[in-house]
Amino acid sequence: MARHIYSCPLRWSDMDAFGHVNNVVFLRYLEEARIDFMFRLAPGDGSPSFAGGSVVARHEIDYVRPLVHRHAPVTIESWVTKISAASLTIAYEVKDPEQVYVRASTVVVPYNLAEERPRRITAEERLFLQEYFDQEPAVA
Secondary structure: OOOEEEEEOOOHHHEOOOOEEOHHHHHHHHHHHHHHHHHHOOOOOOOOOOOOOEEEEEEEEEEOOOOEOOOOOEEEEEEEEEEOOOOEEEEEEEEEOOEEEEEEEEEEEEEEOOOOEEOOOOHHHHHHHHOOEOOOOOOO
């Protein structure tokens, strides 16, 4: 099973009054990793996979430990834990080699922007997602 690895820079503005990365900012980090996974790594040159849009149906986040600002980026590993006809679940760990800060998952629904409605996962998308499939969820 492959995992998508995203190196996410921390910004000074990510900190809250308590000196650590604010809980809401982690949603932005997950979004950056998810977009990098689904769009930049989509299969094939000129492939329309995932280009039609997608919407988030659910987020689930477990905050394991505080992350304080530093110059080094944090690593976000992502993988697919569920693929159905019209949705997929992506799991994440926001971490360094020695510790995990956040475990999370997101349910994503492919969306047809022109028709303004959800759509099914294509065969090409399913093949791409299966390369990153592991039933082990990040959130316990």
